[in-house]
Amino acid sequence: MTSIAQRLMRSKTFSVVYQDLWRPTFTRLFSLGGSATAEFDRALMSYLSRPGERSILDVACGPGNYTGQLARRLTGVGHCVGIDFSPAMLSTAVRTNSGDRISYLRADAHAIPLADNTFDTVTCLAALYLIPDPLPVIDELVRVCKPGGDVVIFTSVRTDLSRLPGVGTIATLGGYRMFEPHEITGRMHDAGIPDVEQTIIGQGQYVIGRKPAT
Numbered sequence: 001m002t003s004i005a006q007r008l009m010r011s012k013t014f015s016v017v018y019q020d021l022w023r024p025t026f027t028r029l030f031s032l033g034g035s036a037t038a039e040f041d042r043a044l045m046s047y048l049s050r051p052g053e054r055s056i057l058d059v060a061c062g063p064g065n066y067t068g069q070l071a072r073r074l075t076g077v078g079h080c081v082g083i084d085f086s087p088a089m090l091s092t093a094v095r096t097n098s099g100d101r102i103s104y105l106r107a108d109a110h111a112i113p114l115a116d117n118t119f120d121t122v123t124c125l126a127a128l129y130l131i132p133d134p135l136p137v138i139d140e141l142v143r144v145c146k147p148g149g150d151v152v153i154f155t156s157v158r159t160d161l162s163r164l165p166g167v168g169t170i171a172t173l174g175g176y177r178m179f180e181p182h183e184i185t186g187r188m189h190d191a192g193i194p195d196v197e198q199t200i201i202g203q204g205q206y207v208i209g210r211k212p213a214t
């Protein structure tokens with residue numbers, strides 16, 4: 001918990017301004033001020049929040065900005081669980097993104113305290129690049145996903161821009177990691193998801209994989 005980014009995630013003030021101010025701005029920055037990332041994000045969320053009786057886990061949910069959306073159109077016993085290790089983020093989540101089909105749990109993404117093969121969809125959005133040891137988290141996402149379910153990640157990717165002198169150093173000092181283009185897909189593959197779809201937009205990547213049904 002030493003980087004600037006990790007300290008921000010623990011801040012009450014940051015958790016309050018995150019959803020309406022920081023996240024929309026940061027999403028635009030990912031496509032360098034353009035709207036491509038935001039557009040992909042909207043389309044993905046519309047797919048992930050389709051009506052149905054599904055179980056969803058939102059890992060590193062922050063103030064529940066996506067957890068709330070993911071749960072919005074669930075039906076029957078459909079339920080969405082958000083986990084995060086920041087008490088400040090979780091208390092904002094409970095206050096601003098609660099609902100009948102939503103639960104929050106304080107937990108470390110490296111050791112998710114939930115059974116194997118539990119969720120139809122497991123998301124981890126805008127978080128892996130802040131986690132000092134992020135690749136084992138991917139194993140956990142795959143472990144708790146049901147066979148036939150989807151694992152969905154949004155994170156950073158190293159590009160020509162981020163290879164410019166100084167950019168990497170500033171990012172590292174802030175606690176922000178840029179993944180090599182095949183790092184996330186490779187780990188998903190090793191964790192048991194052979195077919196992974198990767199969409200690189202600007203400085204970010206969406207990685208979506210379906211856990212084999214058997």
Ligand SMILES: C[S@@+](CC[C@H](N)C(=O)[O-])C[C@H]1O[C@@H](n2cnc3c(N)ncnc32)[C@H](O)[C@@H]1O
Pocket residue numbers: 009010023059060061062063065066083084085086089107108109110124125126127130131
């Ligand atoms: C930038 S926020 C992302 C929030 C939301 N998922 C989104 O897409 O906007 C990153 C979150 O990751 C959480 N986080 C970082 N490391 C974590 C860990 N090891 N276990 C659980 N949560 C973690 C932080 O507390 C923070 O709430």
